[in-house]
Amino acid sequence: MILDGKCPSGPLAEKWDKHRQDMKLVNPNNKRKYKIIVVGTGLAGASAAATLGELGYNVEAFCYQDSARRAHSIAAQGGINAAKNYPNDSDSIYRLFYDTIKGGDFRAREANVYRLAQVSNNIIDQCVAQGVPFARDYAGYLDNRSFGGAQVSRTFYARGQTGQQLLLGAYATFSRQVKAGTVKLHSRTEMLDLVVVDGEAKGITVRDMVTGKISSYAADAVCLCTGGYVNVYFLSTNAQGCSVTANYRAYKKGAFFANPCYTQIHPTCIPVTGEHQSKLTLMSESLRNDGRVWVPKKKGDKRPPHEIPEDERDYYLERKYPSYGNLAPRDISSRAAKEACDDGRGVGPSGFGVYLDFADSIKRLGENTIRERYGNLFEMYERITDENGYKQPMRIYPALHYAMGGLWVDYNLSSNIPGLYVLGEANFSDHGANRLGASALMQGLADGYFVIPYTIADYLAKSKPGIVKVDHPEFKKSQEDVSALTTKLLSINGKRSPKEFWRDLGKIMWENVGMARSEQSLKKAIQLIPELREEFWKNVKVVGSGDTLNQELEKAGRIADFLEFGELLARDALDRNESCGGHFRVEYQTGEGEAKRNDKDYCYVAAWQFKGTDKEPELHKEPLTFETLQLAERSYK
Amino acid sequence: MDLKLYVWRQKGPDSPGKLEQFTAKNISPDMSFLEMLDEVNEELVKEGKETIAFDHDCREGICGTCSQVINGIPHGGQDKTTVCQLHMRKFKDGDSIYIEPWRAKAFPLVKDLIVDRSALDRIIQAGGYVSNHTGGSPDGNAILIPKPDAEVSMDAAECIGCGGCVAACPNGSAMLFTAAKVTQLAMLPQGKVEAAQRVCVMTEQMLKEGFGNCSNHYECQDACPKGIKVSFIAKLNREFIKASVK
Numbered sequence: 001m002i003l004d005g006k007c008p009s010g011p012l013a014e015k016w017d018k019h020r021q022d023m024k025l026v027n028p029n030n031k032r033k034y035k036i037i038v039v040g041t042g043l044a045g046a047s048a049a050a051t052l053g054e055l056g057y058n059v060e061a062f063c064y065q066d067s068a069r070r071a072h073s074i075a076a077q078g079g080i081n082a083a084k085n086y087p088n089d090s091d092s093i094y095r096l097f098y099d100t101i102k103g104g105d106f107r108a109r110e111a112n113v114y115r116l117a118q119v120s121n122n123i124i125d126q127c128v129a130q131g132v133p134f135a136r137d138y139a140g141y142l143d144n145r146s147f148g149g150a151q152v153s154r155t156f157y158a159r160g161q162t163g164q165q166l167l168l169g170a171y172a173t174f175s176r177q178v179k180a181g182t183v184k185l186h187s188r189t190e191m192l193d194l195v196v197v198d199g200e201a202k203g204i205t206v207r208d209m210v211t212g213k214i215s216s217y218a219a220d221a222v223c224l225c226t227g228g229y230v231n232v233y234f235l236s237t238n239a240q241g242c243s244v245t246a247n248y249r250a251y252k253k254g255a256f257f258a259n260p261c262y263t264q265i266h267p268t269c270i271p272v273t274g275e276h277q278s279k280l281t282l283m284s285e286s287l288r289n290d291g292r293v294w295v296p297k298k299k300g301d302k303r304p305p306h307e308i309p310e311d312e313r314d315y316y317l318e319r320k321y322p323s324y325g326n327l328a329p330r331d332i333s334s335r336a337a338k339e340a341c342d343d344g345r346g347v348g349p350s351g352f353g354v355y356l357d358f359a360d361s362i363k364r365l366g367e368n369t370i371r372e373r374y375g376n377l378f379e380m381y382e383r384i385t386d387e388n389g390y391k392q393p394m395r396i397y398p399a400l401h402y403a404m405g406g407l408w409v410d411y412n413l414s415s416n417i418p419g420l421y422v423l424g425e426a427n428f429s430d431h432g433a434n435r436l437g438a439s440a441l442m443q444g445l446a447d448g449y450f451v452i453p454y455t456i457a458d459y460l461a462k463s464k465p466g467i468v469k470v471d472h473p474e475f476k477k478s479q480e481d482v483s484a485l486t487t488k489l490l491s492i493n494g495k496r497s498p499k500e501f502w503r504d505l506g507k508i509m510w511e512n513v514g515m516a517r518s519e520q521s522l523k524k525a526i527q528l529i530p531e532l533r534e535e536f537w538k539n540v541k542v543v544g545s546g547d548t549l550n551q552e553l554e555k556a557g558r559i560a561d562f563l564e565f566g567e568l569l570a571r572d573a574l575d576r577n578e579s580c581g582g583h584f585r586v587e588y589q590t591g592e593g594e595a596k597r598n599d600k601d602y603c604y605v606a607a608w609q610f611k612g613t614d615k616e617p618e619l620h621k622e623p624l625t626f627e628t629l630q631l632a633e634r635s636y637k
Numbered sequence: 638m639d640l641k642l643y644v645w646r647q648k649g650p651d652s653p654g655k656l657e658q659f660t661a662k663n664i665s666p667d668m669s670f671l672e673m674l675d676e677v678n679e680e681l682v683k684e685g686k687e688t689i690a691f692d693h694d695c696r697e698g699i700c701g702t703c704s705q706v707i708n709g710i711p712h713g714g715q716d717k718t719t720v721c722q723l724h725m726r727k728f729k730d731g732d733s734i735y736i737e738p739w740r741a742k743a744f745p746l747v748k749d750l751i752v753d754r755s756a757l758d759r760i761i762q763a764g765g766y767v768s769n770h771t772g773g774s775p776d777g778n779a780i781l782i783p784k785p786d787a788e789v790s791m792d793a794a795e796c797i798g799c800g801g802c803v804a805a806c807p808n809g810s811a812m813l814f815t816a817a818k819v820t821q822l823a824m825l826p827q828g829k830v831e832a833a834q835r836v837c838v839m840t841e842q843m844l845k846e847g848f849g850n851c852s853n854h855y856e857c858q859d860a861c862p863k864g865i866k867v868s869f870i871a872k873l874n875r876e877f878i879k880a881s882v883k
């Protein structure tokens with residue numbers, strides 16, 4: 001099937017305005033009769049629920065944490081982009097649009113990205129009005145910094161905790177609606193199924209994580225704002241509870257999964273120390289504004305960093321990418337670090353690390369300025385590694401970080417199942433094959449504050465509210481399926497813990513579907529994952545019971561989904577016979593080792609349809625057309 | 638290193654609870670405290686026993702989910718450090734470690750080390766926001782904010798809502814938490830409009846939830862993993878008086 005992204009016609013800059021005029025509205029008095037389920041309370045979910053509630057809709061929101069404020073958006077450090085051009089450095093909506101398309105290696109929709117750049121400025125205004133304490137200069141104006149993949153300073157930030165501050169802003173407006181009674185929050189509640197009635201999304205089935213009770217909620221539309229899936233690699237910068245479960249169960253109910261192979265590996269994370277490791281910690285990319293990345297020129301050089309003289313150091317990013325230097329985009333920086341380490345020039349006990357050195361900046365600006373800019377990051381680094389980043393260079397290594405892929409949505413953020421909307425990191429829409437730093441926060445808030453309120457109305461206005469009730473047989477069936485799965489997990493009583501399977505899966509993924517993928521490695525993953533999955537269903541041991549708080553059971557359910565999803569990710573990577581952005585196939589590279597796209601054959605969005613657990617999924621394509629930009633090689637030299 | 642753990646186990650809010658002893662073996666100094674507990678839990682799975690339930694998510698000190706009293710101190714006593722960021726190099730071979738949940742009247746126990754902190758959400762719901770509407774906000778630079786004010790606001794805004802301050806307070810007070818939000822918004826022009834009402838409804842909700850009053854022990858400040866200062870409580874009191882005399 002050829003998919004239609006439903007981008008409005010007309011000149012790029014007028015599409016969104018025109019579309020807003022064309023869409024239907026719901027009468028203010030009727031809004032409260034429509035129920036909307038919002039799963040997830042991160043930037044996308046909290047902003048969507050708050051805005052829809054404020055408009056008068058009847059919203060039910062869900063999250064797995066004990067409080068809406070703890071969604072993983074809270075962990076974003078560096079900042080949020082907007083095309084304000086406050087520094088007068090030639091930024092514009094068009095430039096932000098262009099940088100984002102180029103950063104994504106020409107694998108995103110022009111119309112979506114342009115809209116994102118357009119509403120970016122409203123986001124900053126909105127957040128300032130909420131009382132988000134963005135960094136300011138001495139005259140009281142908003143301050144900006146630069147981020148990877150851009151030559152302008154367009155990133156707004158709140159110390160090293162921008163995500164926290166933006167989320168707390170969204171959570172505050174969300175809380176205001178909870179008080180007003182338009183939003184009802186169900187925390188510690190995990191969505192385990194999507195309910196589809198006559199081809200439309202009409203509700204969800206959930207497990208109360210405290211009592212174990214399985215129940216359903218019916219609604220007129222469902223928004224999934226459930227975040228990214230990179231925990232399929234076991235070790236990542238995501239929170240422990242981040243999973244693909246909500247998305248994957250919707251996929252099993254017919255929603256298409258788009259571009260799962262587009263995963264982002266972040267270049268600046270703290271290196272792994274051992275088997276016990278449960279997560280990897282990101283050191284914000286903003287550090288690359290003032291830190292210089294290097295490794296020794298000599299292989300196996302074990303001297304401490306300060307004993308390695310300047311001319312025996314390889315500042316490889318500055319050498320290879322002189323115009324962007326240490327601010328080269330993430331995929332490029334990550335691969336360059338891997339190459340240096342694979343070449344035997346890595347540093348630290350494991351040899352899988354490179355230096356991020358602040359000595360020059362400290363000399364130039366003083367330790368105090370560096371402390372003011374990144375103090376909390378240096379503290380965090382010291383807590384984890386016991387090393388002082390002011391005195392010796394930090395050691396960093398790439399780690400899994402972000403999912404560009406996600407459920408397929410059209411321009412309206414609607415999946416292929418009518419009534420199912422997908423927002424934030426959970427959808428695939430705006431970042432193409434690689435996301436630029438500080439653009440995920442922007443996208444999550446754009447989707448929630450400024451896109452969904454318009455597009456969902458157009459869908460709701462076409463149907464009567466409350467047609468499907470929770471006593472519909474589809475809900476009963478859904479609850480039975482979810483209960484059966486829980487019972488099955490608890491009854492296997494094998495020998496290995498869920499976590500062991502997760503770690504094994506992560507190893508397969510990292511080694512075969514990681515930073516450098518090949519036909520051979522992908523085929524190996526596609527063979528190994530089903531074997532591991534089979535063993536899981538025979539040999540997993542889930543202790544405890546289903547009718548109480550049971551973290552092992554929660555984990556096992558998520559791992560079961562990862563064990564299927566990992567295979568889908570590998571299949572998508574195998575299908576894409578090109579390198580682009582975060583997807584690097586060793587067979588397709590330029591003479592200099594850069595990613596080589598194949599626009600003739602692969603300029604499309606790959607959207608996969610579920611056909612059964614042990615059956616091959618079906619591929620549908622949405623061709624990408626570029627009306628405004630010319631497809632060009634992505635150079636940062 | 639090997640450690641002796643005494644961990645609070647309690648099936649549910651109405652069941653009796655007690656400290657149970659475990660041994661944590663072969664613990665590496667590079668592990669975080671929660672990774673050490675993961676290892677203990679993996680052993681329990683092997684033995685077919687129920688694992689120790691504890692709250693956690695981001696494991697990088699920002700979500701505020703992790704919440705354990707370690708040897709009598711919320712978050713374990715390392716300066717500005719959450720449990721998830723506490724590393725085992727701070728302990729030594731043979732140590733005994735006591736691990737308990739947050740204890741406060743307003744935080745009913747859920748299971749083992751997990752408590753219900755939704756009372757903190759309800760304090761925010763009462764009025765911890767600026768009532769702006771989506772859309773129609775003035776340009777971000779139309780509201781100038783002196784840098785020092787923005788900095789104080791940000792200092793207060795760093796609160797992660799973990800509730801460690803409540804657990805540390807002999808009165809189980811949520812003053813530090815409430816004061817942080819009141820201060821963050823009261824420092825900014827956007828927040829000034831509703832400042833008087835905000836401080837009243839938030840403190841009222843705090844008392845309604847069963848949190849105690851502040852009697853200047855300042856244990857909260859010591860326990861706070863984000864360095865939130867008690868001077869914000871003074872600010873809250875000032876805002877409260879200002880609101881009352883109006």
Ligand SMILES: Cc1cc2nc3c(=O)[nH]c(=O)nc-3n(C[C@H](O)[C@H](O)[C@H](O)COP(=O)(O)OP(=O)(O)OC[C@H]3O[C@@H](n4cnc5c(N)ncnc54)[C@H](O)[C@@H]3O)c2cc1C
Pocket residue numbers: 039040041042043044045062063064065070071072073074075076077078079080081162163189190191192225226227228237238239242243245246282401402423424425426437438439440441442444
């Ligand atoms: C360490 C780190 C640093 C980052 N720094 C930046 C940065 O500086 N700039 C930037 O732009 N981006 C950054 N990002 C990326 C960005 O933070 C995320 O992409 C973005 O916040 C995702 O927001 P979201 O609302 O889509 O999802 P999330 O914030 O992850 O929220 C997901 C929500 O869904 C809920 N949920 C999930 N599954 C279920 C289920 N089955 N049932 C019920 N609820 C469920 C969760 O409870 C949660 O509320 C960073 C990411 C990380 C990990």
Ligand code: FES
Pocket residue numbers: 692693694695696697698699700701702703719720721722
């Ligand atoms: S787990 Fe997030 S702060 Fe500790």
